[in-house]
Amino acid sequence: MPKPTKGPRLGGGPAHERLMLANLAAALFTHRSITTTETKAKRLRPLAERLVTFAKRGDLHARRRVASVIGDKEVVHVLFTEIAPLVADREGGYTRITKIGNRKGDNAPMAVIELVLEPVNPKPKSAKKSAAAAPAAEAAAEEAPAAEAEVEETAAADEAADAGAESQEEGAAAETAAEEAVEAPAADEAAEEKAE
Numbered sequence: 447m448p449k450p451t452k453g454p455r456l457g458g459g460p461a462h463e464r465l466m467l468a469n470l471a472a473a474l475f476t477h478r479s480i481t482t483t484e485t486k487a488k489r490l491r492p493l494a495e496r497l498v499t500f501a502k503r504g505d506l507h508a509r510r511r512v513a514s515v516i517g518d519k520e521v522v523h524v525l526f527t528e529i530a531p532l533v534a535d536r537e538g539g540y541t542r543i544t545k546i547g548n549r550k551g552d553n554a555p556m557a558v559i560e561l562v563l564e565p566v567n568p569k570p571k572s573a574k575k576s577a578a579a580a581p582a583a584e585a586a587a588e589e590a591p592a593a594e595a596e597v598e599e600t601a602a603a604d605e606a607a608d609a610g611a612e613s614q615e616e617g618a619a620a621e622t623a624a625e626e627a628v629e630a631p632a633a634d635e636a637a638e639e640k641a642e
Contacts, residue, residue, distance in 0.1 A: 456486060467493050472521045474541075475529060479560035487543045487559040494559075498540040501530035532563045 456463050470490045473480050475497075482490070497515060500508040504526060513522050533540050544558045 456489065463489075468515050468517070471497060472516050472518055474559060474561065475516075475521050475525045478563070479558060481546070481556060481558050483549075484543070484545060484555045484557040487557040490559060491541050491543065494561075495538065495540050497525065498529065498533060498561075499538075501525045502534060504530060529561065529563070533561075535568075536562070536566045 456466055458466070466486075467490055470480065470482065470486060471494050474490065474494055493515070497512050500512050509522065509526060512525060513519065516522055516525075540562055542560050542562050544560070546556050546558055548554060549556050
């Protein structure tokens with residue numbers, strides 16, 4: 447036995463449901479916005495978004511697939527030439543359902559389903575991470591040259607201090623050697639005088 451479609455049958459058999467959804471989709475693409483019951487709007491959304499995805503592909507096979515669902519060639523033409531270019535940058539979410547309250551006669555919940563044709567504002571994939579990482583990366587980039595400059599200055603100062611210390615040690619050693627050299631002959635002369 448074939449598995450039935452999920453969700454409500456919309457008051458009829460499968461063929462009636464298919465034709466009703468096709469007519470709703472045609473009305474949606476013609477008028478860009480329609481008012482219907484919430485149930486019909488929720489059942490229409492996946493069909494309409496799939497048809498818009500076909501229209502974005504734009505090839506002949508996609509046009510024939512859409513024409514097999516919507517029998518009106520004018521509506522198919524509008525979908526492919528007017529609606530598809532407007533949603534070319536959007537990666538899904540071509541429809542919006544807005545609940546508007548209950549119908550006066552039978553108290554049925556009503557909704558407006560409309561095409562979302564506003565230009566899309568792409569957001570970074572991880573807005574929180576990239577927003578937090580960008581200032582941190584900039585701060586790190588600014589601190590890195592400053593830290594490197596400080597390290598270089600410190601290294602230069604250490605080298606200068608080492609060089610100064612070495613030169614002082616060399617100077618002190620030279621002075622000590624000179625003093626010893628002067629004292630050594632004097633000590634030799636004093637030893638000779640005592641020997642005499």
